[in-house]
Amino acid sequence: MHNASLAFVRLHLFPKRCASIQKFNSIWKYHSRFFTSSTTEDEYLKKMRNIGIAAHIDSGKTTVTERLLFYTGKISEMHEVKGKDKVGATMDSMDLERQRGITIQSAATHVSWKGHPINIIDTPGHVDFTVEVERSLRVLDGAILVLCAVGGVQSQTFTVNRQIQRYRVPCIAFINKLDRLGSNPHRCLTNLRGKLGHHAAYLQIPIGLESDCAGLVDLIRRKAIYFEGSNGESIIEKDIPDNLKEVSEEKRKELIGCVSDVDDELAEIFLMDEEPTEDQINAAIRRATVARKFTPVLMGTALKNKGVQTLLDSVVKYLPNPSEVDNFALDNKRQNGDKKDRILMSSERTKENSAVGLAFKLEQSAFGQLTYMRMYQGCLEKGDTIFNIRTGRKARVPRLVRMHSNKMEDVDRVYAGDICALFGVDCASGDTFVKDKTLELSMESIHVPDPVVSMSLKVEGRDDAGKLSKALNRFTKEDPTFTTQWDQEARELIVSGMGELHLEVYAQRIASEYKLPVVLGKPTVAFRETFTDSIKFDYTHKRQSGGSGQFGRVIGYIEPLEQENYTKIEFRDDTKGTNLPRQYIPAVKKGMVEDASEVGPLIGAKIRGYRVVVQDGAHHLVDSSEVAFRLAGQGALKQAIESSNLVVLEPVMKVEITIPSEFEQNATASILKRKGDIYDTDNLGELATLIANVPLNDMFGYATELRSLTEGKGEYSMEYSHYAPCRPEVEEKLIKEYAEANEAKAPKKKSGKKK
Incomplete structure (x- = not known):
C-alpha cells in the first residue's frame, strides 16, 4: 500500500492512536521521500510540487488547505477557520488568527x-499582510488562485494576480463556495478573462449550484463526480446527467479550442477535425499551464x-516541478553595464553542485530565530557552514527542519527544490546563502511595498524590562513592511505599516x-511632495578653509515622472567628456536622490516622483572629492526646489465595498462624502459591490461608519492604488499646519534692553 494511503488509513481509522502513530512517523528518515527505496532523486524531483494558495480575503483559502491536509492524510480531522470548536484550522496556529478568523502569517x-x-x-488574503504573499x-513554482463563486474577482485578487505575474508563477484557478447563495461560476470565468487577462477555460462544470450543489462534471473524462461520505472522502463516478450532457460537450469543445490557441500540438489535431485523446488534452494543458x-x-x-x-489531481497533473522552472541568481562578480549577469541555477538533486538558498521568511520561536529557506541548487546538510552573501558572515547549521504549520520535523539534509527551515542563523528576509564563499551569487530580490499608514505607539504604564524594544526589533526584522522611527519633534514613537489592521495586530501581539499593553494614536498618512514641471540646475559647491578645499559643479535638469511612478526617483547620467569624472557620479546621485530628498519644503514630506538628469559639471584636480560632489548634489536639488513649484501628493486607495442591495445608495453617498471616485459597480442580486478610488486621508473611521449605515451587514477592503496630488484645500491645510509646527518649535527671542 502507498505511504500516503497508509497515513490516511492510520490517522482516520485509528484516531485514538494518532499520537503514537505520529511519533512512529517522525522516525521515518527524510530520504524515504514518501517512496520506495528504489526511487531516485531525479524521479523525486519530477514528482515534487511547490505550491501556494492565494486569494482575496474570505475566499476560503485556509479552508481549502485544511481539506488538502485531511485528504492527503496529514491530519485526522478537519476544523473550521473561526475556531468555533476551540481548535481552529491547522494552518492558523496563532491565537490571534483564530480569534479574528483571518490568516495573518503565511504557513x-x-x-x-x-x-x-x-x-x-497558505497565505493571508488581507491586503495589510501582502508581504507574506x-x-x-517568490519561492514557489506554482499557485492555486482561489476565487469566491459569489464575489468573483475582488480587489485583493488583482493584487495577488499582479504578484503571480511579477514572479512568473504558473497557476490554476479554483472557484470555491459553489454552495453559497448567489454563486455564479460563469461570472468568475468572465472576470478571470476580462479583468485579470487570463487565457482560461473550465475543466469542470457544477452539477447544481447553491443548496443544490451535488457534484461536478469532469469535461475531459466525460464523467460526473460525486463526493460522498461524512467528509466527502468517497469519490463516486457516474454518467453525466441528461440535462447537462449538451452543455458539457459545448464546454469541452470550448476547452479544447482554448488550449489549441496556445499549444501547437493540440492545434494540429484540432484543425484536422480529429478527436484528441484524454492524454493528449492533459499533456497540452500541462504544457500551456507551465x-x-x-x-x-x-x-x-x-x-x-x-x-x-x-484539485489535488490537477496540481500534480498541470503545475510544474522545480526542474521545469528557470531560477536565476545574480553574479556579483560579473556585470554587464549597470546590470549583473544572471546565472541559471541547476535543479539537480545532487551534492555535486554548490548549495545556494534564499531566506524568504523569519519567525521567532521558542528555540530562537527560525529562518525559512528555499533551496535553489545543491545540497545542504545539518552541521554545514554557510555564508551570507549580503553580510559576508558565516554560520553553522545546527538544525534543519521541515514545517507543518507550527510543528517541526527534523531532517538531515535538503536538496534543490526543497523548502525547509533552519535554526541559529542570523539574517534578514531576502538574504542569499551559499556553502562556497567564493561564489558571490544573490537570488533575485523580493518586492517589498512601502508602508502607507503611520500611527503613534505608547506604552500603558512602565516598561522597565525593555520589552517594547525587544518586540519591535523582532517584528521589524520578521516583517519588512512594519517599520518604526522616533519623532524627535513630537517626542513619540511612530510605527508604520500597510494599514490600520496591520498596526492593530502588532499592537495586540505586543x-x-x-505582556505589555500599548495604545495606538491617531493615524498619519505618508504624504509626498513632487515637482510639477521641468527645472534646470547649475550649482557649484566651493569651500576653502586652508589646505585642500572642496569643489564640485553639477549641471542638468529635473523633470516630473508619470503618476504611476510617483513613489520613485530616477537618476540618469548624460554627461560626456571628462568635465565631471565618472567616479563622482555616484556621489552626485547620493546627494540628489538620497540626502536632500528626505525633507520637502511644503510639509516636510519626502520628495518623490522625479527624474534627475546630469548633463555636465566641473571638477578641480586637488579640491574635488566624493564629499564635495555629494554636497554639490544636495545643493543642486535645493536650488531646483527653490526655483520650482512643488505639490503635495497623497496615497489613494482602491476600496471595494460589498453591501446588501438595499444599502447601496447609503454606501454610495458615504464614499462621495469622503471625496471618492466610484468607477465600477456590480449588482450580485441580493448583494451590491462598489469599487472606488478614495484618498487614504479620508478613509479613517470608515469601518465604523459602514457598519452603522448597513446595520452591520456591510464589509469593505482596501489596498494601495497610487499617489495623486491633494485637493487644494487639503494641501493648504497641511502647509499651514507644518508652518505652525515649525514656528512653535523655533526658539523664542528674548525681549528687553541690553544692560
Whole structure:
C-alpha cells in the first residue's frame, strides 16, 4: 500500500492512536521521500510540487488547505477557520488568527498525494499582510488562485494576480463556495478573462449550484463526480446527467479550442477535425499551464467537502516541478553595464553542485530565530557552514527542519527544490546563502511595498524590562513592511505599516506575547511632495578653509515622472567628456536622490516622483572629492526646489465595498462624502459591490461608519492604488499646519534692553 494511503488509513481509522502513530512517523528518515527505496532523486524531483494558495480575503483559502491536509492524510480531522470548536484550522496556529478568523502569517506544510510530495504555503488574503504573499510566491513554482463563486474577482485578487505575474508563477484557478447563495461560476470565468487577462477555460462544470450543489462534471473524462461520505472522502463516478450532457460537450469543445490557441500540438489535431485523446488534452494543458499561456479552471465547495481531491489531481497533473522552472541568481562578480549577469541555477538533486538558498521568511520561536529557506541548487546538510552573501558572515547549521504549520520535523539534509527551515542563523528576509564563499551569487530580490499608514505607539504604564524594544526589533526584522522611527519633534514613537489592521495586530501581539499593553494614536498618512514641471540646475559647491578645499559643479535638469511612478526617483547620467569624472557620479546621485530628498519644503514630506538628469559639471584636480560632489548634489536639488513649484501628493486607495442591495445608495453617498471616485459597480442580486478610488486621508473611521449605515451587514477592503496630488484645500491645510509646527518649535527671542 502507498505511504500516503497508509497515513490516511492510520490517522482516520485509528484516531485514538494518532499520537503514537505520529511519533512512529517522525522516525521515518527524510530520504524515504514518501517512496520506495528504489526511487531516485531525479524521479523525486519530477514528482515534487511547490505550491501556494492565494486569494482575496474570505475566499476560503485556509479552508481549502485544511481539506488538502485531511485528504492527503496529514491530519485526522478537519476544523473550521473561526475556531468555533476551540481548535481552529491547522494552518492558523496563532491565537490571534483564530480569534479574528483571518490568516495573518503565511504557513508552510508538506503532504503527499498519489506519490507526489507537495510543499504547500497558505497565505493571508488581507491586503495589510501582502508581504507574506510576496515572499511566498517568490519561492514557489506554482499557485492555486482561489476565487469566491459569489464575489468573483475582488480587489485583493488583482493584487495577488499582479504578484503571480511579477514572479512568473504558473497557476490554476479554483472557484470555491459553489454552495453559497448567489454563486455564479460563469461570472468568475468572465472576470478571470476580462479583468485579470487570463487565457482560461473550465475543466469542470457544477452539477447544481447553491443548496443544490451535488457534484461536478469532469469535461475531459466525460464523467460526473460525486463526493460522498461524512467528509466527502468517497469519490463516486457516474454518467453525466441528461440535462447537462449538451452543455458539457459545448464546454469541452470550448476547452479544447482554448488550449489549441496556445499549444501547437493540440492545434494540429484540432484543425484536422480529429478527436484528441484524454492524454493528449492533459499533456497540452500541462504544457500551456507551465508556459503560463493557459489557466485551468476547477471548482467546488471546500466547506461542503466537494472538489478538493480533483484539485489535488490537477496540481500534480498541470503545475510544474522545480526542474521545469528557470531560477536565476545574480553574479556579483560579473556585470554587464549597470546590470549583473544572471546565472541559471541547476535543479539537480545532487551534492555535486554548490548549495545556494534564499531566506524568504523569519519567525521567532521558542528555540530562537527560525529562518525559512528555499533551496535553489545543491545540497545542504545539518552541521554545514554557510555564508551570507549580503553580510559576508558565516554560520553553522545546527538544525534543519521541515514545517507543518507550527510543528517541526527534523531532517538531515535538503536538496534543490526543497523548502525547509533552519535554526541559529542570523539574517534578514531576502538574504542569499551559499556553502562556497567564493561564489558571490544573490537570488533575485523580493518586492517589498512601502508602508502607507503611520500611527503613534505608547506604552500603558512602565516598561522597565525593555520589552517594547525587544518586540519591535523582532517584528521589524520578521516583517519588512512594519517599520518604526522616533519623532524627535513630537517626542513619540511612530510605527508604520500597510494599514490600520496591520498596526492593530502588532499592537495586540505586543500585548499578548510580551505582556505589555500599548495604545495606538491617531493615524498619519505618508504624504509626498513632487515637482510639477521641468527645472534646470547649475550649482557649484566651493569651500576653502586652508589646505585642500572642496569643489564640485553639477549641471542638468529635473523633470516630473508619470503618476504611476510617483513613489520613485530616477537618476540618469548624460554627461560626456571628462568635465565631471565618472567616479563622482555616484556621489552626485547620493546627494540628489538620497540626502536632500528626505525633507520637502511644503510639509516636510519626502520628495518623490522625479527624474534627475546630469548633463555636465566641473571638477578641480586637488579640491574635488566624493564629499564635495555629494554636497554639490544636495545643493543642486535645493536650488531646483527653490526655483520650482512643488505639490503635495497623497496615497489613494482602491476600496471595494460589498453591501446588501438595499444599502447601496447609503454606501454610495458615504464614499462621495469622503471625496471618492466610484468607477465600477456590480449588482450580485441580493448583494451590491462598489469599487472606488478614495484618498487614504479620508478613509479613517470608515469601518465604523459602514457598519452603522448597513446595520452591520456591510464589509469593505482596501489596498494601495497610487499617489495623486491633494485637493487644494487639503494641501493648504497641511502647509499651514507644518508652518505652525515649525514656528512653535523655533526658539523664542528674548525681549528687553541690553544692560
